[in-house]
Amino acid sequence: MRVAIVTESFPPDVNGVAHCALQTARHLHRRGHHPLVIAPAVPHEGPADPDASRPYPVLRIPSLPLPGYPQVRVALPSRRLAAALTAHRTDVVHLASPFVLGARGMTAALRLRIPAVAVYQTDLAGYARTYLGKGENAAWRRIRAVHTAADRTLAPSTASARDLDDHGVPRVRLWARGVDTERFTPGRRDTELRRTLAPGGELIVGYVGRLAPEKNVELLSSVCALPGVRVVIVGDGPSEPGLRAALPGARFLGRLTGDELARVFASLDVFAHSGPQETFCQTVQEAQASGVPVIAPAAGGPLDLVDHGRTGLLVPPGDTAAIADAVSLLAADPRLRSALGDAGREVVQGRTWEAVGDQLIGHYTEVLATRTAVAV
Template sequence: MHPFPVIRVPSMPLPRYRSLRLGLPGPKLTEALVSHAPDMVHLACPFLLGARGVALAQQRRMPCLAVYQTDVAAYARTYVGWGEAAVWKWMRTVHNGADRTLAPSTRSAADLVAHGIQRVWLWQRGVDTVRFDPARRNDLVRKALAPNGEVLVGYVGRLAAEKRVDLLARTCDLPGVRVVIVGDGPARRDLEKALPKAVFLGARHGAQLARLFASFDIFAHTGPHETFGQTIQEAFASGLPVVAPSAGGPVDLVTPGVNGTLVRPEDDDALAGAVAQLATDGELRRQYGLNAREGVEGRTWSAVGDELIAHYQSILASPGVTRHVRVAA
């Protein structure tokens, strides 16, 4: 068997968001755990597939670590309009079955604890500082997007209702500013109508995405329900100042007066005002951008991976952890 086998499982689309899919448990999961006989079960954003993983880990006495990445309760609130309490009840069952839950930000960790989830630890994310680099700034890209020398304000992310990209409407009206939106999702058509002055580029990846990041002047983040905010780190690595809501993961990342500005969540006037201040002060943008890059240079994926391994080792060394019994395939 390959030392790192990848087992594909069935999935189902989320209601009203068919491009996002949830993995479904099945016999392949049991077979994989039995045949691979891991020392640790790592659950990435456990909900359905992960819930079965927790149950199997408990049955086979395997140590188990869960990683909280997505605010599923907010999805229930936004797309269904009910069921938030039921989601939290289910998440308590799943996460409390693990030996440890890792949260990506202090706000998300506090949210988990407030909803009865135990043994929560902080584990933030890394960023590729080689791919995302200010040196990738491209004059041709800038000329195409800002033919009259406009200040480029970028948004990168999924275009979905909970991301509140519509809050950029007032920012689009700022003189000398061009808003560029990178990403796709179910709200794109509505957003194109709501933000007629913005440039929509669709999804971009790899080197093309890195060039766009580096070619922006300001990065605007709008979503109030982010558990972390990975695109903020990518903007920082690209040398950009960031304007973001003072909610969720961005609170850990953006230091006002150092690498960006935090504004009241879902306040389009405050968002536009913060962007306007940066748009009219090139030296402030430059200094924030330098600070932003410096602040993430130590957050490599290698360093973050070492932190994860330390969590594995800590769990395995805990007195209450029972080693699993290996079963031949």
């Protein structure tokens, strides 16, 4: 099968869309399929081109940084996209969180009569509300137009599927995300790192993710005020300067990836996520795979990932006091921390990228079969 992955983001970007697109391309290649990745161009940080070593082609479309958020690149109009689909002899177009480049990918797929599977992954309407204070309806019109044109839309959680259905998007199916349970494991817990992060033996509470307004990381300020607790922040983004002021005593480690990130995850005592707009929340799964108890808002993707009281704790969205209370509860009860961490680790064991990758191939196969049946 020849699959063109048209994605709004791809490594070296570090975010959920980029990571999922990368894992999808890797899995397709491992299974003997022929992926082509089409993504916005990014500035190279050094002489090496990371795409040159990939075992599948990556086409970079000229792009510009998003004003006020340079970590996000917006692809410019280009005729190269449609030409690439034709040259690749694409069977299925995979649209990863389509909005700008993905919308053009959908247009090209329609013109070339290629089936398309659209993966809903970003709460763009929520972002419009957060960043602009308006534009939710316009964002949903864009989402609805792109996804309605697709042969199938894949939602990462039941909350996302419900949102799509409520806004009139048809043909929605669930497709969750995988987690690397070999990389993210309790065995990477590092005593020396813990001493460095919390020299006084404090309970280490970590957040991992982008530092942006929609993540509401400032809600961890109440945790910073707790005695015997050290807050550790992993990630970067436009909110970092303000968060350094809002989270006194917190350790900011910057953006981490790979084994270094896994070592930090496993060395935490508690993982706390604060953003209520997650369509899935990959970092919750990575914390669970690392055997770390999770605190997350009772909204969006975490509702599928966290069984309150068994695999983690859910708190009301936006409630800084509730986050602090949950941390205090876990700080006072090591047995509960251990039980939640163990149960979280157990529940993600079957959620490997191999398993969800094969599910994705199943979706492609069904879409192709439906197209063939209609043509006949």
